[in-house]
Amino acid sequence: MADKWLISIIGPTAIGKTSLAIKLAQHFGTEIISADSRQFFKEMSIGTAVPSKEELAAAKHHFIQNISIFDPYSVGDFEREAISLLQKLFSINDIVIMVGGSGLYIDAVTKGLDKFPEIDPAIRTRLNELLKVVGISALQKQLSDLDPEYYQKVDIDNPHRLIRALEICIGAGKPFSSFLDQEKDPREFKTLSLGIDADRKIIYDRINQRVDLMVKAGLLEEVKSLEPYKSLNALQTVGYRELFKYFEGDWTLDFAISEIKKNSRRFAKRQLTWFKKNEETIWVNYQEDIKDIVEKINQKITS
Incomplete structure (x- = not known):
């Protein structure tokens, strides 16, 4: 699959990765693999910013709400299933889109996982x-x-x-x-890493606005329904952890929401730190025209 390309769209939370992924999937007539580990779970929708029904209908997505919070699932499981799916998709497409903000899961597909000993x-x-x-x-x-x-x-x-x-x-x-960083099995496809970025203030404003929209969309009701299972690993995440504190009576609602925003901003900062390590990533502005982005992609994959 030497002439096959995986276009990996990365960037901080709320920057517009889903929108760009759909536009590129439509342009190249291909499908999307989600590498957002929070969006795997059927029971978590609002707090993980799962793509809307309209977005899911605009381009075929994989690994969106495909498992339950009760299912054991690791990054190794994702790597194995994603590579198997890519082999099928590359049999009919020269380009596949991958999108997500979970750096470890992205690296698992593009680079392979480090090997660890069996532990008791x-x-x-x-x-x-x-x-x-x-x-x-x-x-x-x-x-x-x-x-x-x-x-x-x-x-x-x-x-x-x-x-x-x-x-x-x-x-x-x-x-x-x-x-970490041991020699891994080479991939049979090439990867183009495409990052979306913006000024930090813009990123933080977009995060704050997204949290407000989540609350309006019913985030509290979603988290309340999951409260009996709050000890599960899947629920130890931003947007859920803070509201469990509210429902337990430890925090006020306003403070819990402010903590969601703060922790989301911190998460975005860590995402950028992780993604900036890849010096081969092509970075584009969050408002960049899709035609210009496609031109950059074509220059890379045809050079």
Whole structure:
């Protein structure tokens, strides 16, 4: 598949990745793979900004609300399923679009995953119990001690990522970071990384506006319906975690919403830090004309 191209659209949350992905899919007559790990879950729609029915109808999407919050699902599962799907899509298309803000999931498809040793499941059980009893700060402190290098890179507000790193540190007796960036199996397709960016103030304004729209669209009702399952890994995420605090009576609604906005802005900053590491990414402004973007893509894939 040497002449096959995966166009990976990246950028911070609320920047307009879905809209651009649809326009490009329509232009190239192809389909879209979602690499947004929050949008995999059937029960989570408003708080994860799942594409609307109109958007889903405008271009065929894959990996949107395809599993349940109760299903075990890892980045390794996604890599395996996405690569299998790409083989099928590339049999009928020279170009496939991938879009999402989950850097780890994007890298899993474009570069492959690092390989880790088998770990005793009891270690994860103990770490989950520590999270439940003491809270996320205990996990953050432990990872900072055991692997300060990875601590500087990881989303320290994501307990799933913290537990994954810690179980490797503890079970293997070596830092999680020591297993990263090993040589991986080469991909049979080429990847063009297309990033969308804007001034930070614009990004933050768009995030704040999106949160307000989510609340109007029924975010509180969605989160309330999921409150019985708030301990699940899938729900340890921005937009849900904060409102669980509200429903528990710990926070006022106004404060919970302000925390969603703040944590979303922090998430966008971490996304950009991750994505900027790829020096080959072609960056475009969020308002750039689609014709100019297509021209840049064509120049790259035909050069």
